[in-house]
Amino acid sequence: MTTPILIIDDDPTFNAILVRTLSRRGHPAIGAENGEDALRLASQHQAGRVVLDLNLNGVSGLSLIPQLLAINPHARIVVLTGYGSIATAVEAVKRGATQYLAKPVEIEAILGAFEDDALPDSPATPDEPLSMDRLEWEHIQRVLNEHAGNISATARALKMHRRTLQRKLGKHPVRA
Template sequence: MNEEQAHLLVIDDDQTFNRVLSRALAQRGFTVFSAHDQAQALQLADAHEPEYVVLDLNLDGASGLRLIEPLLEINPNARILVLTGYASIATAVNAVKLGATQYLAKPAEVDAIVKALRVDEVDIESAIGTATMSVDELEWQHIQRVLGEHDGNISATARALKMHRRTLQRKLARAPQRGA
């Protein structure tokens, strides 16, 4: 890394996870800033122009992918890693198309995150694993794809999926566990 520590922005609405990850990344030589929502993330990005961003896919029920474009407008050279509790090929491809440089499934070790931030090529299969998906995981993947197609708009996604908005919000709030 440079003599001056690289700025890294961690964006995750789970405050405990955010704090632990931020502390661990700071111990590895980054100057870390933490955001828990989209507005705070953009404010910190504007103030510090981070070279690296670790972005949670699901920010309090909204798609974190919506932040990729504005973050890249602030710093076009930023390396954005999308971190998610549930990984799917559809969201990985969508994240990369939007400008993310990496995509990892939680739980991810801090050293794996640091390595992914520095590597140029995305290995989607290793990022999401190759285990057979459950019905809940397939449903989640489909919901994420439709949510992405509607730019994170919950109401439009619910209409497209022909389900009630509150039902969709409940499904988004409890992501299925891998292999469950």
Template structure:
């Protein structure tokens, strides 16, 4: 395949090491890959290369990556956007899909899972839905994620809305979410 004919993938993640590793791994799979660590360079690259695929981190330097979905789709309306996050929740999944993302994966995700999600025609749901009610811890996590999404990823505004100290909220967000 001619390198110029390779499908374009834009990786948007503010972690430079993760961005570099994922960019390299996708490049080795035959894609033309471009990496961005901030919204401004991501939108510039999207306008310049019109990527067929985008891997978008949900949290970019403390603000919501969901804000980038609309301008990315303006650059290429046929673009398939995968939201990749360490803060997976039902609320943010629904928001991402409503805004135009085609897939949503929780970190850590390997390259094969990312490629599978990007090429899937239906939303991939990896975990089975539990028959029982969610635990109090899971309900708290979902509520925090919903309020965080309403505040566009702003930690301070979310803490104020939840009537919670900012550091307490940061500690809760740093923990992995409970499964049920």
């Protein structure tokens, strides 16, 4: 019997839909909406495949990667995010994630990311340099990651008012 795919996402609707869709396609899945439940289920089921949301109720999902790998060093972890950035993608892979995908994502892309021959996409060299807005977004994401998702500490490091930072983070990433 195969172990279920562990879905870790704080959005209960998205979590339930992903669990149901995977199960209907012959891939048993279980869901967790927070880190504590995720680690308990990962240990209980020796999860070998994990779909991890980058933002779990304001806490970085990246912090779970080493803990999940401590439970099962061979686990393949796919990080999903609605606000992708190069900085967080690099950090996810450094911590041991197999793949980093931006939402919305097709179920085939998630399943494909678990394949043995699936390698993280290398960023394509852009034809034109990144816009100033995109560079700012990337810098904010890098500093936010350095401060473990702490908005106040990030705002201080950026010498920016906390509300201004929250407003910038509430927007979708700007296009290159």
